[in-house]
Amino acid sequence: IAIVVGLAAAKEMRTSKFQAREVxxxxxxxxxxxxxxxxxxxxxxxxGPFDLRLGYSSLDEFLPRLLKRNYVIAAQTRFSQKLMDYS
Known part of the structure; x- marks a missing residue:
């Protein structure tokens, strides 16, 4: 059994076939x-540097100001439960 498991592990380390399929x-x-x-x-x-530079870090401050000026959030994405658990 140890030899079979060892050979399977060696093949997985070379190919990552199982990992790619499951992921x-x-x-x-x-x-x-x-x-x-x-x-x-x-x-x-x-x-993060790109979040700051592109303004994504300030969205939680920016959006309420837009709502005060009668802008409306028409739609936003919703994560599935699996994606919420993962993130």
């Missing part, structure tokens, strides 16, 4: 959908 199946089960209205589960990015 692909899992990734295919993760989904999101665009739904009307604002999402109640939104999380804005932190202080």
């Amino acid at each position: 692909s199946k899992f990734a295919a089960s993760l989904s999101y959908s665009l739904e009307p209205g604002p999402s109640d589960a939104i999380r804005y990015p932190g202080a």
Whole structure:
């Protein structure tokens, strides 16, 4: 049994076939959908360099100001439960 497990592990280390198959199946089960209205589960990015430079870190401050000026969030995406658990 140890030899068979060792050979299987050696093949997996060379090809990553099992890993690719299982990770692909899992990734295919993760989904999101665009739904009307604002999402109640939104999380804005932190202080990463691109997030700061592109303004994504300031969205939680920017969106309330837009809403005060009668802008409307028409639709936002919602994560599936599996994607929420993963993230």
